[in-house]
Amino acid sequence: MVIDAVDFFYLSMPRINLDVDGSQDALLVRVRSNNDEGWGECEAAPLPSISAFFCPPSHGACLPVADAVIGARLAAPADIDAIYQATRVGSERLAQAIHVLSGIEIACWDLLGKRLQEPVWALLGQKTSYPKTAYASLLFGETPTLTLEKARHANTSGYRAAKFGWGPFGKDSGEDRDQLMAAREGLGPDALLLVDVGCIWRGPNAVEDATRRREMLVEANVHWLEEPFPHHDRVAYRNFANQCPEISVAGGESAVNEEDALALMHDANLRFLQIDAGCIGGLGPSRRLAIAANAADCQFVNHTFTSDLALVASLAPFADNGSEHLAEYPEELSELGTAIAGRSITPNTAGKIQIPDCPGIGVDVDTSNLLIYQRTVKITIDDEVLYQSPPICEDHA
Amino acid sequence: MVIDAVDFFYLSMPRINLDVDGSQDALLVRVRSNNDEGWGECEAAPLPSISAFFCPPSHGACLPVADAVIGARLAAPADIDAIYQATRVGSERLAQAIHVLSGIEIACWDLLGKRLQEPVWALLGQKTSYPKTAYASLLFGETPTLTLEKARHANTSGYRAAKFGWGPFGKDSGEDRDQLMAAREGLGPDALLLVDVGCIWRGPNAVEDATRRREMLVEANVHWLEEPFPHHDRVAYRNFANQCPEISVAGGESAVNEEDALALMHDANLRFLQIDAGCIGGLGPSRRLAIAANAADCQFVNHTFTSDLALVASLAPFADNGSEHLAEYPEELSELGTAIAGRSITPNTAGKIQIPDCPGIGVDVDTSNLLIYQRTVKITIDDEVLYQSPPICEDHA
Numbered sequence: 001m002v003i004d005a006v007d008f009f010y011l012s013m014p015r016i017n018l019d020v021d022g023s024q025d026a027l028l029v030r031v032r033s034n035n036d037e038g039w040g041e042c043e044a045a046p047l048p049s050i051s052a053f054f055c056p057p058s059h060g061a062c063l064p065v066a067d068a069v070i071g072a073r074l075a076a077p078a079d080i081d082a083i084y085q086a087t088r089v090g091s092e093r094l095a096q097a098i099h100v101l102s103g104i105e106i107a108c109w110d111l112l113g114k115r116l117q118e119p120v121w122a123l124l125g126q127k128t129s130y131p132k133t134a135y136a137s138l139l140f141g142e143t144p145t146l147t148l149e150k151a152r153h154a155n156t157s158g159y160r161a162a163k164f165g166w167g168p169f170g171k172d173s174g175e176d177r178d179q180l181m182a183a184r185e186g187l188g189p190d191a192l193l194l195v196d197v198g199c200i201w202r203g204p205n206a207v208e209d210a211t212r213r214r215e216m217l218v219e220a221n222v223h224w225l226e227e228p229f230p231h232h233d234r235v236a237y238r239n240f241a242n243q244c245p246e247i248s249v250a251g252g253e254s255a256v257n258e259e260d261a262l263a264l265m266h267d268a269n270l271r272f273l274q275i276d277a278g279c280i281g282g283l284g285p286s287r288r289l290a291i292a293a294n295a296a297d298c299q300f301v302n303h304t305f306t307s308d309l310a311l312v313a314s315l316a317p318f319a320d321n322g323s324e325h326l327a328e329y330p331e332e333l334s335e336l337g338t339a340i341a342g343r344s345i346t347p348n349t350a351g352k353i354q355i356p357d358c359p360g361i362g363v364d365v366d367t368s369n370l371l372i373y374q375r376t377v378k379i380t381i382d383d384e385v386l387y388q389s390p391p392i393c394e395d396h397a
Numbered sequence: 398m399v400i401d402a403v404d405f406f407y408l409s410m411p412r413i414n415l416d417v418d419g420s421q422d423a424l425l426v427r428v429r430s431n432n433d434e435g436w437g438e439c440e441a442a443p444l445p446s447i448s449a450f451f452c453p454p455s456h457g458a459c460l461p462v463a464d465a466v467i468g469a470r471l472a473a474p475a476d477i478d479a480i481y482q483a484t485r486v487g488s489e490r491l492a493q494a495i496h497v498l499s500g501i502e503i504a505c506w507d508l509l510g511k512r513l514q515e516p517v518w519a520l521l522g523q524k525t526s527y528p529k530t531a532y533a534s535l536l537f538g539e540t541p542t543l544t545l546e547k548a549r550h551a552n553t554s555g556y557r558a559a560k561f562g563w564g565p566f567g568k569d570s571g572e573d574r575d576q577l578m579a580a581r582e583g584l585g586p587d588a589l590l591l592v593d594v595g596c597i598w599r600g601p602n603a604v605e606d607a608t609r610r611r612e613m614l615v616e617a618n619v620h621w622l623e624e625p626f627p628h629h630d631r632v633a634y635r636n637f638a639n640q641c642p643e644i645s646v647a648g649g650e651s652a653v654n655e656e657d658a659l660a661l662m663h664d665a666n667l668r669f670l671q672i673d674a675g676c677i678g679g680l681g682p683s684r685r686l687a688i689a690a691n692a693a694d695c696q697f698v699n700h701t702f703t704s705d706l707a708l709v710a711s712l713a714p715f716a717d718n719g720s721e722h723l724a725e726y727p728e729e730l731s732e733l734g735t736a737i738a739g740r741s742i743t744p745n746t747a748g749k750i751q752i753p754d755c756p757g758i759g760v761d762v763d764t765s766n767l768l769i770y771q772r773t774v775k776i777t778i779d780d781e782v783l784y785q786s787p788p789i790c791e792d793h794a
Contacts, residue, residue, distance in 0.1 A: 018457040022490075025455050045459050047452040047776070047783075048445050048493045055444040056772075058422050060415040062442050088629060089596075092651055093419075093676070096445045096493035199486075232485060232656045254489055256653055259629045263660045279490070375453075378777045379444070386444075 001075040003083075005032040006053070006066070006104060007390045010046040011373040013336055020166070020198060023306045023334035026373075028365065029103035031111050033074050038111025039365045041310045041340070042103030043278030044096070049103075050377060052096035054387045062093040065100055074115075077123050080108045081284050088281075098257050098281050105282025106313050106361070113360035120361050121319035124287045129319035131352035132327035133160050135194060137305065140167030144175075144182035151186020154331075160351040161326055162187055165196030165226070173212050180220035189221075192326070194250070196226035206236045207243065214244045224272050226250040237268030250274055253303040258285040265298055274328075276303040277314045286317035294321070305330050307340035312363045315355050329353055339369040367393050398472040400480075402429040403450070403463070403501060404787045407443040408770040410733055417563070417595060420703045420731035423770075425762065426500035428508050430471050435508025436762045438707045438737070439500030440675030446497035447774060449488070451784045459490040462497055471512075474520050477505045478681050485678075495654050495678050502679025503710050503758070510757035517758050518716035521684045526716035528749035529724035530557050532591060534702065537564030541572075541579035548583020551728075557748040558723055559584055562593030562623065570609050577617035586618075589723070591647070593623035603633045604640065611641045621669050623647040634665030647671055650700040655682040662695055671725075673700040674711045683714035691718070702727050704737035706760045712752050726750055736766040764790050 012025035027046040031038045042049055053065045068086035073079045084105055091097035109120045121129045136159045141147035147164065154162040164183050169176055183193055195217070201209040210228045217225060225247050229236040231254035241249060250272035255261035258280060265273050273293045277286045290300040300321065302314035305328070315327060333343065344363045347353050356362035376389040409422035424443040428435045439446055450462045465483035470476045481502055488494035506517045518526045533556045538544035544561065551559040561580050566573055580590055592614070598606040607625045614622060622644050626633040628651035638646060647669035652658035655677060662670050670690045674683045687697040697718065699711035702725070712724060730740065741760045744750050753759035773786040 012453070016454045016456065018454070018460075020457040022456050022459070025453075043490075045449070045452050045455050045491045045493075047778070048448040048491060051445040051448040052442070052493070055442050056409070056422075057413050057415070058442050059413065059419050060417040062419070063415075089599075089627065092628065093440075094442045094445060094493075095496050095653055095676075096442075096449070096491075099492050202486075230486065231489065232654060234656055234660070256492055256657075257629060259631055260653075260657065263631070263664075267660075279492075375778050376780070378780075380775045381444070381772050383773070383775075 001033065001073060003031055003033050003069055003072050003074050006030070006069055008050050008053070009370065009392050010050065010375045010377055010389065011336060011340070011370055012375050013373070021305070021334070023337045026306060026336060026340060027103060028340065029107045031104060031107040033111060036111050036115045038107040038109065038114065038360065039309060040103040040106030040110060040313065041278055041307060042099055043276050043306065043310065044099035044102065047377060048096045049100035050387060051379070052091070052094055052100045054379070056381065061090065063090040065091050065097050065104070069104055074108060074112060077112065080105060080112065083108065084281060084284055099279050102278050102280060102282045105284060106277060109283050110360040117359045119355065119357065119359060120283065120313070121316040121355060124283060124316055126320040129355050130321065131323045131348070131354040132315065132325050133323065134329035134347045134351055134353045135159065135161035135163050135192065135326050136331040137163050137328055138331070140164045140169050140179055142168060144178040147179050148182040148186045151183045155187050155191055158347060158349055158351050159191065161192035161194065161223070163194035163196055163226070166198045169195070170197045170200035176213060177216040180216050180222065184220040192223040193220060194224050194226065195222050197228055199227050199230045201228055202230060206233065207239045210240050211243055214247060217247055224248045224250040226274070227253070231255065231264070234264065234267050237264065241269040248272065250301070255280060257281060258289055261289055262292060265293065265296060270298050272299050272301050274301045274303040277317065278310055283313065283317050290318040290321070299325060301326050302328050304328055307333070307337040308344040309341040309361065309363045309365060312345055312355055313361045316361070319355060323352055327353060336373055339373060341365055398430065398470060400428055400430050400466055400469050400471050403427070403466055405447050405450070406767065406789050407447065407772045407774055407786065408733060408737070408767055409772050410770070418702070418731070420734045423703060423733060423737060424500060425737065426504045428501060428504040430508060433508050433512045435504040435506065435511065435757065436706060437500040437503030437507060437710065438675055438704060439496055440673050440703065440707065441496035441499065444774060445493045447784060448776070449491055449493035449497045451776070453778065458487065460487040462488050462494050462501070466501055471505060471509060474509065477502060477509065480505065481678060481681055496676050499675050499677060499679045502681060503674060506680050507757040514756045516752065516754065516756060517680065517710070518713040518752060521680060521713055523717040526752050527718065528720045528745070528751040529712065529722050530720065531726035531744045531748055531750045532556065532558035532560050532589065532723050533728045534560050534725055535728070537561045537566045537576055539565060541575040544576050545579040545583045548580045552584050552588055555744060555746060555748050556588065558589035558591065558620070560591035560593055560623070563595045566592070567594045567597035573610060574613040577613050577619065581617040589620040590617060591621050591623065592619050594625050596624045596627045598625055599627060603630065604636045607637050608640055611644060614644055621645045621647040623671070624650070628652065628661070631661065631664050634661065638666040645669065647698070652677060654678060655686055658686055659689055662690065662693060667695050669696045669698050671698045671700040674714065675707055680710065680714050687715040687718070696722060698723050699725050701725055704730070704734040705741040706738040706758065706762060709742055709752055709760045710758045713758070716752060720749055724750060733770055736770060738762055
């Protein structure tokens with residue numbers, strides 16, 4: 001009942017562009033123990049993450065993540081927390097450790113759920129899994145007219161909430177107003193409108209740039225304003241929260257660990273805490289953050305933009321929150337995201353999504369689809385092979 | 398006047414033990430621009446750090462650090478801050494980025510100082526470089542008698558302050574008392590006694606374990622208690638600071654970035670903020686933290702335990718603090734630490750150390766010493782060479 005093997009699969013589209021679109025590559029993790037296996041996905045740079053797992057030790061607090069994982073017991077939920085804690089301590093001075101740990105931790109939950117024939121949300125200590133209100137994640141159109149069309153389409157597709165982000169937004173307050181009004185018009189008066197500005201306001205005028213939009217945000221009835229400032233600019237978040245308490249701020253996807261996310265939530269008085277289980281350390285810390293957010297009257301929301309494996313895993317930590325709670329739903333999966341786990345979950349006619357009722361995470365990975373995307377890595381130190389990518393399909397071994 | 402090349406040298410002792418002794422390996426960085434070069438040292442796992450510099454891009458906020466560095470302008474201090482900021486943004490989702498950036502940033506200051514014929518502390522905006530009170534960093538002896546001897550030796554060697562840490566301390570409060578009294582007796586009544594417990598108290602009883610030592614810490618006149626809890630256990634730090642305000646707590650060496658360090662300083666009401674320039678992002682963020690610490694009536698202290706290159710660099714950010722301020726001084730350099738930059742700085746008869754009066758950091762690296770320690774790394778992706786270690790001596794190219 002110990003972890004026998006951890007395999008990494010570095011997948012990538014042939015060409016990576018500079019959009020902030022994390023679905024252009026992926027680091028899939030397979031954990032094996034006896035005859036069971038589980039899958040997880042890191043939302044992290046593949047090569048540094050693989051290196052953090054296999055690197056030579058530097059000292060007692062800068063160990064490769066493998067030291068805390070390979071051979072560790074995996075028979076009960078507490079075993080997964082023990083692996084997480086051992087990694088936090090043994091690899092404390094290895095910054096990339098928590099990113100690679102995230103995918104491993106998720107794969108451990110998947111494996112344990114299959115082994116115990118329980119869904120992961122139940123193993124995380126929850127009695128019920130409620131549906132969630134899916135919001136469609138969309139980019140602003142290049143013009144307000146295009147945004148209007150996108151919003152109308154989201155509305156007629158049955159979404160009760162839609163998020164618009166990036167694109168031209170944030171640069172000119174007159175044009176921003178037109179964009180917001182177009183989005184609101186297309187969605188109709190009742191659907192929730194979320195706005196993601198992708199940290200566009202930076203530097204000494206950041207808070208002023210954001211504050212200049214307060215009236216139009218209120219007028220368009222914007223439900224949340226996401227990442228107005230870079231994650232690390234705590235002072236800007238705090239000042240904006242103090243100056244514009246009527247605007248609900250969402251953030252947290254860039255948090256480097258659970259303490260960082262908690263600190264941002266409190267410092268910025270976040271009303272929505274967006275956590276990416278694929279980089280925060282996995283589902284255990286995400287569950288703790290969901291509980292902490294509830295206690296702070298802040299709504300926990302998943303952050304996910306890659307495959308349905310990542311999506312369904314990301315819903316488990318707040319399964320027992322009520323169905324009015326929002327969940328990010330990548331409406332258009334990328335080619336790579338689709339190849340990893342297909343389309344495993346779709347909104348119902350009421351615009352709700354629900355975790356599949358299966359043991360483990362509830363999503364299968366079809367490795368035969370993935371061969372064409374695999375990038376094979378080989379690392380040697382002093383001419384000895386430290387790491388070599390495994391074959392993704394057994395047939396190709 | 399742009400950065401032409403960044404070279405990494407992964408050095409290691411033949412065998413790494415599990416002590417928390419960061420001088421067993423090293424990642425040296427050489428930056429070249431026109432005919433100038435500068436050196437820095439990362440306090441970070443070498444292989445993941447090299448990977449973070451050279452990895453393929455994942456998306457627009459998960460770029461290799463090289464993208465922000467190679468070709469960047471390097472003619473004035475603001476250029477170094479621009480490189481730092483560009484890395485924070487472009488590699489925001491790459492956790493290891495800040496660790497590798499740290500050594501590069503230090504090397505940039507060294508290069509710029511040589512280019513402009515200015516010491517780095519002056520380029521950081523300070524008018525004067527004052528000597529600092531060196532504290533000898535020592536391990537507790539296995540027995541109180543051995544600790545007494547070590548403390549006497551530190552005292553007769555002229556140190557006005559000594560830090561004892563790790564070893565058997567923290568496990569049994571009776572034995573801890575004997576250790577503390579032995580250290581105080583050996584140092585005499587006037588020298589400052591610092592205690593580093595290396596995060597030994599963990600879990601639900603952590604604060605209680607620490608609080609149980611409050612009287613003996615006061616009785617031995619302990620000047621600071623360092624890292625009573627793991628860095629990420631903010632709640633323990635906060636509760637202890639509230640319960641035992643008479644104990645001055647030191648911490649911060651494990652901070653993952655400057656915001657994390659600031660948050661710990663405020664949350665834990667730290668009286669001493671220990672910053673390792675080799676992992677916090679370099680000298681620019683360290684200087685900002687020194688200013689923030691002064692404003693919070695908290696003493697900034699360097700954290701360094703590797704080579705004199707790292708030591709002298711780490712003194713630059715708080716050069717203009719007065720000479721009563723403490724500075725960590727690794728009394729016994731390791732074999733590898735000595736090979737990197739020799740012994741470049743020693744305490745005077747008053748127990749003070751001073752930054753050498755030279756352009757740049759003020760320490761030379763002798764690469765001919767380092768060949769026997771170099772570990773050569775080669776990384777291929779899809780059978781194409783992504784990275785290969787450069788020769789450390791030009792003669793061996």
